[in-house]
Amino acid sequence: MRAFVDKEVTPHVAEWEAAGRIPRSFWKRLGELGFLGLEFPTEFGGAGGDFLASIVLGEEMARCRSGGVAFSVLVHTDMSSPWLTRYGTEAQQRKYLPGIVAGETVCALGITEPGTGSDMAALTTRAVRHGDVYRITGSKTFITNGVYGDLYFLAARTGSGTAQRRHEGISMFLVERGLPGFTVSRKLDKTGMRASDTAELAFQDCPVPAENLLGVEGRGFQQLAAGLQRERTMAAVLALAAASQALEDTVAYLRERHAFGEPLAQRQALRHRIADLATDLEAARALVYHAAMLYAAGEECVKEVSMAKLFATEVANRVAYQAVQMHGGYGYMREFPVEGFARDVRLWTIASGTSEIMREIIARRIFE
Ligand SMILES: Cc1cc2nc3c(=O)[nH]c(=O)nc-3n(C[C@H](O)[C@H](O)[C@H](O)COP(=O)(O)OP(=O)(O)OC[C@H]3O[C@@H](n4cnc5c(N)ncnc54)[C@H](O)[C@@H]3O)c2cc1C
CATH class of the missing domain: 1.20.140.10 (Butyryl-CoA Dehydrogenase, subunit A, domain 3)
Incomplete structure (x- = not known):
């Protein structure tokens, strides 16, 4: 890992920092070397390793002298995609994991909203079930890998919760880029972490297939x-x-x-x-x-x-x-x-x- 970072990452970080993104070819290279599936099951192309293997990935990537490169990669490997093996159905894992491990499907985590960050239970993006889809309406902000990502692990409100139990009624969804009503409204301009792209996202009646509910409805929090x-x-x-x-x-x-x-x-x-x-x-x-x-x-x-x-x-x-x-x-x-x-x-x-x-x-x- 260290040799890879020295040879294939550090020499490019200035270019990626200036571009405000890491190139697709780099994601594919990480996939080819097996670095995007360290903990995933071998049947989906993963390495079947443990959390300590991911710690090594994080430590070595962070030494490349671009926080943004490390952040982008670790949002994909550690801050979003692990929810798929933790809560995903077999069909969801079969559909998405191979692309995630290969670096073809870049992942993002969408919790924060313009009106709330620390207070996660106050999120207002809504997902309303209509037949075999959930229609999502709302917005998310500060989403890493959000501008160029492919698969968003999104938190939205499916139930009302109560004043005392506000965290109830939140659910997680797997939202693919390109769905109607889903737009990247802004690429955000940041102080640092420049090589990682950060987005504001808008959802207007965006139809997410019901089979893309991740885990149990209402248990997202x-x-x-x-x-x-x-x-x-x-x-x-x-x-x-x-x-x-x-x-x-x-x-x-x-x-x-x-x-x-x-x-x-x-x-x-x-x-x-x-x-x-x-x-x-x-x-x-x-x-x-x-x-x-x-x-x-x-x-x-x-x-x-x-x-x-x-x-x-x-x-x-x-x-x-x-x-x-x-x-x-x-x-x-x-x-x-x-x-x-x-x-x-x-x-x-x-x-x-x-x-x-x-x-x-x-x-x-x-x-x-
Ligand atoms: C570059 C970048 C990338 C990010 N990437 C992602 C991402 O990929 N996905 C995602 O969902 N989010 C992402 N975030 C959002 C990030 O997690 C939030 O910014 C963070 O949780 C803080 O929320 P906030 O910005 O709304 O601040 P607020 O919650 O509004 O807090 C403002 C200030 O008030 C303080 N405060 C709040 N509540 C209390 C309290 N109870 N007691 C004392 N002080 C308090 C906070 O500590 C802070 O200092 C990203 C943010 C940045 C800047």
Whole structure:
């Protein structure tokens, strides 16, 4: 994986960052090498591996020095398609998995809406059953892989829920690109993660076949909640691995750059700063690996995953600030990878559950 990233990913990231997308040929290449189906059953072309194999994929992809490339790939492999093996029928798996594993069907996850993000139970996109279709109306925003994707794992409201139980009545659907009434209304312009495309989507009476309901009608919130631990662990992995790369880049820079007659690496103030950041990263790594092991073993891990996501993404942002600072003016220049890292990593205390929401979850488990 590392050799592949060095040879076939890193040399292209500048081009993909500028284009605002990763090319189709890259998805196919990932598929050809088996990287898009690490955990899927072998009968559908997968490798039958476990979550730790996916962690390796996340860590190595994140070292390519483009957060957006890693984000796009891991949204496909970890933040959307696993719902298909978890909740999909055999017919759904047979229909979609081979294309997903081959890199021909690019996946996206559509939960967030213009009016609600953290408060998932407040979503208003509606799906109303009419015979053998559900008609979907509403909009989604900030959807990664949303502009150029093929298959959307979409959350919509099929029931009303009640004021006390707002999370009831949400369902998940597999929505194919190209259905009537489904449009990509905007490609969003972002601070960082530029190589990943991000969309606003509109649905107007979009007819989704009833057989594309994913899992149980009305249980979508619970299904999504169960998958969030995987998504959050992976978010923590991506932030941690990119920060580790940025710290290595900074150490190399300090060795090379001279000031006042000696390499900056000789300055104790900077050496101690590096020591502190390396220690923080090591602590983050221990938390993240611990959470990943619990998740892989199928154990209860909501608190541990929330702590890992909170700590790793906040540490990664501290690394970003200091990495830019220690590069001086060059840290502010587009041609230096730490500049892009600082823009990319800002996302990780926001997406996949904000730091505030992670604290809420942890606090609830402490006080209840
Ligand atoms: C680049 C990018 C890619 C994304 N990709 C996807 C994707 O593929 N699919 C998808 O569905 N979503 C995606 N998202 C959405 C992302 O998950 C949400 O932005 C995130 O969950 C936060 O929701 P919000 O933006 O609506 O913020 P809000 O929920 O409006 O929060 C605003 C602020 O209020 C704070 N806040 C909210 N509630 C509380 C509370 N109870 N206590 C204390 N503070 C609180 C938040 O922490 C935050 O600081 C993406 C976002 C970005 C920016």
